[in-house]
Amino acid sequence: xxxxxxxxxxxxxxxxxxxxxxxxEAQTHNMQHQDGMTHSSMQAQQNMSQGAAxxxxxxxxxxxxxxxxxxxxxxxxxxxxxxxxxxxxxxRQHLVDMDxxxxxxxxxxxxxxxxxxxxxxxxxxxxxxxxxxVPAHGPVLTAETGWNSxxxxxxxxxxxxxxxxxxxxxxxxxxxxxxxxxxxxHQAHHxxxxxxxxxx
Numbered sequence: 001x002x003x004x005x006x007x008x009x010x011x012x013x014x015x016x017x018x019x020x021x022x023x024x025e026a027q028t029h030n031m032q033h034q035d036g037m038t039h040s041s042m043q044a045q046q047n048m049s050q051g052a053a054x055x056x057x058x059x060x061x062x063x064x065x066x067x068x069x070x071x072x073x074x075x076x077x078x079x080x081x082x083x084x085x086x087x088x089x090x091x092r093q094h095l096v097d098m099d100x101x102x103x104x105x106x107x108x109x110x111x112x113x114x115x116x117x118x119x120x121x122x123x124x125x126x127x128x129x130x131x132x133x134v135p136a137h138g139p140v141l142t143a144e145t146g147w148n149s150x151x152x153x154x155x156x157x158x159x160x161x162x163x164x165x166x167x168x169x170x171x172x173x174x175x176x177x178x179x180x181x182x183x184x185x186h187q188a189h190h191x192x193x194x195x196x197x198x199x200x
Contacts, residue, residue: 064095085196097129115163115171144183
């Protein structure tokens with residue numbers, strides 16, 4: 001009789017324990033799904049939290065903003081920075097000009113036997129950028145390449161003539177935008193501009 005009672009008691013305990021465990025698991029499962037969580041999203045969150053400590057994106061976003069971030073960090077790290085001369089707004093305007101020149105300049109090119117004659121309009125959205133950048137870049141092109149670079153500023157256009165007896169075919173292939181891109185001086189130019197030390 002005692003043995004029979006003991007068997008029934010053990011069976012009841014097993015049923016109760018199993019039911020309780022199943023109930024707790026079901027409650028946890030329901031809470032997760034009520035919060036919009038799934039097993040895959042929980043795993044993704046765990047992976048993100050683990051990976052966030054190891055890697056971060058390297059691209060801070062828009063190109064001009066990325067350039068400003070880099071230069072501001074350089075200025076802060078340089079103990080010689082004279083903060084009374086720093087001109088971030090001037091650099092920002094120059095970066096805007098670079099963008100406007102590439103995307104909105106109205107340019108026509110005429111091939112010459114020894115180079116190019118380029119007429120860049122001073123009107124429209126890109127006109128201001130043309131007026132500021134092309135005359136400044138003309139002498140730099142000569143210093144970088146040895147090519148003849150003559151810039152004339154007219155009322156409604158900038159006329160830029162670039163010639164070379166030996167390398168005229170390179171000038172023609174590069175055309176206006178390629179010629180504007182010549183020279184590994186832009187980074188130093190931007191840093192100097194930000195420090196208030198140079199304009200070109």
